[in-house]
Ligand SMILES: NC(=O)C1=CN([C@@H]2O[C@H](COP(=O)(O)OP(=O)(O)OC[C@H]3O[C@@H](n4cnc5c(N)ncnc54)[C@H](O)[C@@H]3O)[C@@H](O)[C@H]2O)C=CC1
């Protein structure tokens with residue numbers, strides 16, 4: 429059953445995440461009015477062509493005026509400027525949230541601009557693909573995925589519950605944690621895998637031209653999995669690296685140490701060590717599957733054109 433949760437929702441940023449939200453809000457009837465704003469005219473025009481909202485504005489202040497829920501879905505490095513821009517137009521009692529992949533930095537950038545009487549609740553849906561832009565989104569993106577909130581001290585429980593209910597209606601499961609813990613956890617489960625993928629594909633791309641053409645020709649599925657991650661949006665991932673620097677460097681240091689140990693095991697033909705590690709890691713994969721978390725990136729967004737109308 430669908431029923432309206434908010435009179436007006438404003439979506440600032442209408443790429444993969446913003447447009448997926450627009451689609452699920454529409455499908456579930458979660459808002460009376462969906463106002464869309466984004467920085468680029470081309471992206472806004474595309475959102476209009478796709479019929480993603482009820483109104484469209486280049487001026488984010490216009491979109492957020494009167495909104496009961498404002499969701500900022502822009503690269504994390506732009507969160508501060510967006511918060512500063514929309515702050516004077518936010519309605520008293522409104523909920524302001526975001527979807528950024530890093531949390532401590534987003535809070536540091538946005539919180540100083542949030543007016544008293546506005547409920548700022550930082551969030552992060554652990555759902556996405558390597559695609560970006562308004563064509564890439566799909567209503568099912570958040571189904572059975574986690575949405576993590578990192579509420580600030582003194583957060584109004586009723587506002588947090590209302591936002592949690594919104595995300596549940598989008599299909600997600602809810603968890604809360606503190607921002608530092610979020611950033612450390614995401615550094616290992618999400619940020620490092622992307623950095624490793626960018627690195628290995630970059631290494632392959634640096635090989636001499638003959639080998640490079642063979643990389644494409646013989647690309648095995650392991651390498652292809654890396655190329656999917658390494659095709660992710662450069663602006664988004666530049667910002668993630670710059671805005672979760674400490675946690676990423678900490679995890680990269682541990683990763684490098686472990687890689688050196690693996691390198692040593694290979695050099696000294698230490699089969700037992702290799703076998704033990706590979707057995708232990710296989711058990712991790714099995715635990716993920718048993719926990720029902722082996723959701724591959726779904727096919728829904730697969731046909732989407734890559735980077736259709738970047739903004
Ligand atoms: N792509 C993914 O798989 C996931 C991304 N996220 C987070 O969601 C946020 C958005 O990511 P995507 O939707 O994938 O990116 P995207 O590149 O598809 O869309 C970004 C949108 O932000 C707009 N934008 C950029 N700078 C802006 C500014 N200063 N003011 C207004 N609009 C601006 C762009 O025009 C575009 O509409 C990022 O913070 C990212 O870390 C979170 C979960 C998954």
Ligand SMILES: O=C(O)C(=O)Cc1ccc(O)cc1
Pocket residue numbers: 528529553554555556557558618657725
């Ligand atoms: O495409 C993938 O495999 C992802 O891991 C998507 C993703 C990217 C960034 C996030 O903050 C959350 C999810």
